[in-house]
Amino acid sequence: MTSRCVVSLNVVFRTLCQSTKYTNSSVRRKSLWTQDRVLTSPHKNINIPNCTLNEFVWENLDKWPERTVAVCAITGRGYTYEQAFYLSNAFAANLRTKFKIVDGDVVSVMLPNIPDYPLVAMGILEAGAVISSINPIYTAHEVHRQLLVSNAKVVVTLPEISNIVKEAFKLAKIDIPIIVIKTNGDPAPEGTVLFNELSEDVHVDTSCLKKVRRSNNDVCFLPYSSGTTGLPKGVELSHRNIVANCIQISEPAIKQHNETTKTHQDVVMAVLPFFHSYGATVTMFHRMVVGGKIVTLAKLQPEQFLQSLEKYKANILHIAPPLGLLMTSHPAASPKIYQYLEVILNGAAPFAGSDANRLLSKIQRKIDFRQGYGLTETSPVVSLPIIGSEHYSSVGNPMPSTEVRIVDSNLKNLGPNETGELLVRGPQVMRGYKNNPEANRETFTEDGWFRTGDMAVVDDNGDITIADRIKELIKVKGFQVPPAELEGVLRDHPSVLDVAVIGVPHPTNGEAPKAFVVLKNGQNADTKDICNFVNERVASYKRLNDIVFLDSIPKSLSGKILRKDLKAKYC
Structure with missing residues (x-):
């Protein structure tokens, strides 16, 4: 589907409906509830290719080599898809040759949202390694704990926070290489290696990458859960998990992107952190799969964020509730600032329907606002409303190839309009928590259902509404x-x-x-x-x-x- 950046509301929704041929009634031709009170998806099952995430991302590279993959909202520094492919390959080869990275090794990435992040991530995967993301504002104590539990072999970070990493090394009693990405003219800190020297190395022999042997069932991404109920746990997401989720959110009835063509490229504002699974899968990996432009913001500064929405003509925006509230209340917010937005997707935490209405009244036109539901452990998306849904408090139906149960405290299945814990089964559900069999026993039922820990209610049409965390x-x-x-x-x-x-x-x-x-x-x-x-x-x-x-x-x-x-x- 091709769409211009500025179109009237009626044209947007008419185009979406014509291209997807979906309406509420056509999606729900039959009950989504089975006799056993299991909620199924209204969408047809997906076919998951037998490939790694990096192979999946680059599959359509020849369709948009000159398109921008990522650009810094503040400086304009960025890369095309073709540049990203070759630079990430060189980086991957150097990881294997100079840093002796082998299949399954963990490389920690402690970066804010910068245009180099997708290149670093792809390079790590192409080297056969696992990405372990670290919050760039963590203290040395928090970093050292994550480095130890992930058993990282290399850390990629910024020069200005490399001292935090070095302090973490002392606490952890380890000494591993630090690769830094320079975003200004400052010299590289002593004892670090420059990313651009590795990625721009024209002499590196990339044939070593032919020795990489990774299957789609191998772990590729190791984020850490938020730890609201204890210390953070390493979430093992496989190539298959994330590839499946990318395919699921591309389902025509629920997708929140337009096709990249000779005359159109979606622009997504990447303010949600890439170290979180929402930002990583939905904003970064999936946008690369469909050839979108990712505009990165390393730090949320309200005026710059709002100005960048208009400057870069961002038509897709992924938010969490604090960002939605900022967009509603900030003095600089105006319909002009939001004139190019076509789709806003909320996630990470519930956004009240009343808050959604206030945001839309600020935008002063009825764009496609939806909120989905997911967790780090589910790659992350579990459910998403169909295009044009106005049920703002709902998080929609289960994704393709996804089943949901609502259960009581004894894990007995409940039915429509009954509130209980939400359980999930699908190809996007994690392999498990790294080296944590006790947490895995608590999280998975004996027959393989993932316990989300969230209270939810599902109506007769299969629309899910999240009530709250059980422990909260x-x-x-x-x-x-x-x-x-x-x-x-x-x-x-x-x-x-x-x-x-x-x-x-x-x-x-x-x-x-x-x-x-x-x-x-x-x-x-x-x-x-x-x-x-x-x-x-x-x-x-x-x-x-x-x-x-x-x-x-x-x-x-x-x-x-x-x-x-x-x-x-x-x-």
Whole structure:
């Protein structure tokens, strides 16, 4: 499907519907529920090629060699697909020859979103190694722990954070090579190797890459789970897992991209971190598969982000709730800034339907806004609404070749409109947690279903709505109170910008909800006013009477509220 960057709403949706030939009724010709109360996908099963992720990414290279694969939003520095292919191959060859990387070795990548990231990632895979992503704002203590558990052989980072890596080496009592990517004219730190010298090495013999022997069942990506219920765990995602997820999100009824042609190339603004599976698979790997342009932002600076949307004519945007709230409330936000946007996909955490409506009212035209559901352990996408869905609180139906169960505390299957834990089975589900058999036993059922730890409800049409994390549910007099529900109500208050809700001990009720509120600039509201606003809208056991006003809500870079940090500091 070819689409211009600026088109009217009616043209966008008419084109989408004509090209996909899908409507709500055609997708749901029959019930998605089996007799055993298993929810199936409305989409036909996918065929997964027997290839590695890097082979899959480069499969259509000849269709768009001169197109830009990645460009820095601030400096304009970037690469074409052809350049990326040859530079990543040279880097891969040097990893094997100069650093003695062999099949299955782990190479840690501690980088923000820069245009070199896709080249580094592809080079690691082409060398037969495994990408292990590290948050670039981690402390030395956090880095050293991840280096040890992943057994990394090389680290790729920036010169300005190489000292953190060196401190981590001391803590871990290891000494491995550091490769740095220079983004300015500063000299490379002592004891490091320059990435561009490895990738631009015209003398390296790339024939060594013929010795790489990797199957699609081998691990290719080793991100670490957020650790909201304990220390982060290494998530083993295979080539097959990520290839399958790329194919799943290309399903015509749910895809959020246009075909790359002689006259059109999608532009996606990459502000969500590549070290997270959402940014890695949906924004980076999948966009390379379909020939899109990735505009990278190393750091979220609101004015630069908004200006870049307009400057680069970004028509695809992947967000997490904090970014959506920023787009709604920032003084510089305007319909002009958002004039090229055609698709916004929210993920990482739930975005209330009321928040979605506020964002769309700021854009002042009805673009294709959807939110999907997934986890690091599922590569990440589990479900996604069909194109043009206006059920903003829903995360849609299961992806192709994906099954879902809603179960009670005894793992007994529940049916439509019953709330329980969501279980998943599909080709995108991870192999398991690295060297953690205890966590694997807790996470997988005996018959191979993955336990998400999320509470969900599914309607008769198979639309999934996420309620909350099981471990984050607040238990009031035996009733379960989802924090996300109260957060959605709080955001409806005209003075409230952002919120978080946690459960705190209560002498008679077991637990009680406690809210943390960020007010909009220039707005005044007191605890009584906000509590009354919420309590008029919820059942008695969900009522609030405790609010703390903050300047900001602590969140991970993927947009998840750090409830444990709030509990540690305020409870």
